[in-house]
Amino acid sequence: MGRLLPSGLPESIADHEDLARILRSSSHFSASGVKAAAFMPAKDGRTSVIRHGSEPRHSLWSVGAQVLGTPVRHGAAICGTSAIRRERLDVLADEPPLRHANIVGWPTNADAELQKAQQKELALAIAAKSTLVRLDE
Amino acid sequence: MSGAAGYAMVLYLSARANTAMSKEACALRESASAIVCSAERSLALFGPKVSLISDIYDLASESQNDLELTVPREAIERAVLFIRTLPDDLPLPEIAIEPGGSISFDWISSRTRVFSLSLGSTNRLAFAWIDGTDRGHAVAGFDGAIPPRIIEGIREITNGQTPAVRLA
Numbered sequence: 001m002g003r004l005l006p007s008g009l010p011e012s013i014a015d016h017e018d019l020a021r022i023l024r025s026s027s028h029f030s031a032s033g034v035k036a037a038a039f040m041p042a043k044d045g046r047t048s049v050i051r052h053g054s055e056p057r058h059s060l061w062s063v064g065a066q067v068l069g070t071p072v073r074h075g076a077a078i079c080g081t082s083a084i085r086r087e088r089l090d091v092l093a094d095e096p097p098l099r100h101a102n103i104v105g106w107p108t109n110a111d112a113e114l115q116k117a118q119q120k121e122l123a124l125a126i127a128a129k130s131t132l133v134r135l136d137e
Numbered sequence: 138m139s140g141a142a143g144y145a146m147v148l149y150l151s152a153r154a155n156t157a158m159s160k161e162a163c164a165l166r167e168s169a170s171a172i173v174c175s176a177e178r179s180l181a182l183f184g185p186k187v188s189l190i191s192d193i194y195d196l197a198s199e200s201q202n203d204l205e206l207t208v209p210r211e212a213i214e215r216a217v218l219f220i221r222t223l224p225d226d227l228p229l230p231e232i233a234i235e236p237g238g239s240i241s242f243d244w245i246s247s248r249t250r251v252f253s254l255s256l257g258s259t260n261r262l263a264f265a266w267i268d269g270t271d272r273g274h275a276v277a278g279f280d281g282a283i284p285p286r287i288i289e290g291i292r293e294i295t296n297g298q299t300p301a302v303r304l305a
Contacts, residue, residue: 025206027196027233032245036253036265037233042205116239116255116263117274124267128248 007098009051013091015082018053019101021130022064023074034077034130036123039103040116047103049091054078054133061135066097072135079130087122189229190217193240200234208238211258215279216240219256222283228295239263244295252294254287266290 003011021038023029028038041047050067052060054076064072081091089105106122109115193216200206216232219242223229230242239257254264256279264287265274277284 024203025196025200025234027199027231030231030245032231033248035231035233035241035243035245036251037235037241037243040235040237042236111276113255113257113259113261113263113276116257117265117276120241120253120255120263121265121267121272121274124251124253124265125272128251128267 005093005095005098007051007095009093009099011093013051013081013093013101015080015085017051017081018078019049019081019084019091019103020052020054020060020064020076020078020133021047021049022068022072022076024068026074029075029077029132029134034127034132036120036127038077039123039126039130040119041103041106045104045106045108047106049101049103051093051099051101054131057133057137060133063097063099067100075132075134075137077127077130078133079126083126083129087125089122185229186220186223189220189232192232193217193220196232196234200238205236206234206238208234208240209258212238212240212256215258215260216242216256218281219279219283222281224283224288227288227291244291246294250294252291262287264290266294268294 005011021034023034023038025037028035039047048067050060050063052063054060060076061072064076084091084103089103091101091103093101107115107118109118193213197208197213200208220229228244230244233241233243235241235255237257239255242254242256244252250268252264252266254262256262260279262277262279262284263274264277266272275286277287
């Protein structure tokens with residue numbers, strides 16, 4: 001087993017681990033489920049996630065709030081690490097905060113719009129394999 | 138006078154029944170009736186689009202305290218123009234705010250049948266789609282007219298869905 005992080009989790013993230021993307025906007029989900037926009041990377045080229053499944057729910061919201069720095073307002077999108085890696089992206093641990101990780105390896109391109117289109121295709125595929133967990137469920 | 142107050146006045150005039158009206162009053166009433174017909178026809182045609190445009194302003198307002206999701210004014214203006222330009226026989230999309238402040242338009246038939254495009258501060262549209270195992274991405278210009286390849290892509294994903302209604 002590799003190095004353990006302050007959270008007690010191994011530094012290396014296993015394919016079978018669940019990841020939660022905390023939803024920061026009411027526009028990132030609908031009755032249809034999670035939208036691609038929820039997974040699009042920030043300007044630093046990373047998508048922040050936490051190493052947590054849909055249960056226990058109180059722990060999910062608590063860890064989510066620590067990562068966000070504010071209470072979770074909407075919910076989370078849960079997806080497997082394997083679904084991310086299938087898109088030739090990777091997930092790397094990034095503590096603190098505890099259990100925090102980043103989806104990295106998003107396509108880059110000198111053409112900003114083409115880069116966004118490439119990233120959007122991957123985000124669509126990830127969103128399709130994600131499960132929506134609403135805060136009010 | 139505000140638009141709403143003006144419309145209320147026109148409604149009042151068009152509905153007022155008075156047998157002792159002067160010729161001018163009759164003409165005024167006929168004009169008011171014509172305005173009401175026109176306004177109601179516009180509402181029927183453009184109501185869903187107006188509602189979607191209103192949602193964009195609401196979301197932009199909701200996101201203004203989140204640095205990552207702040208929407209620039211140019212992106213809002215471009216998004217409004219895009220909605221106005223959408224053919225009336227296409228279903229209206231869902232909208233989302235992306236990191237960086239672009240506005241995403243999503244036509245979602247199911248989890249694995251989605252057409253999504255982004256509008257930001259430039260006149261170029263980044264778009265991508267998944268349709269079962271088929272998927273792809275591209276970029277197209279937007280100068281006030283929506284490129285045919287985008288309209289075709291939306292039609293393929295939304296085939297058979299009712300126009301002028303919001304998906305999901």
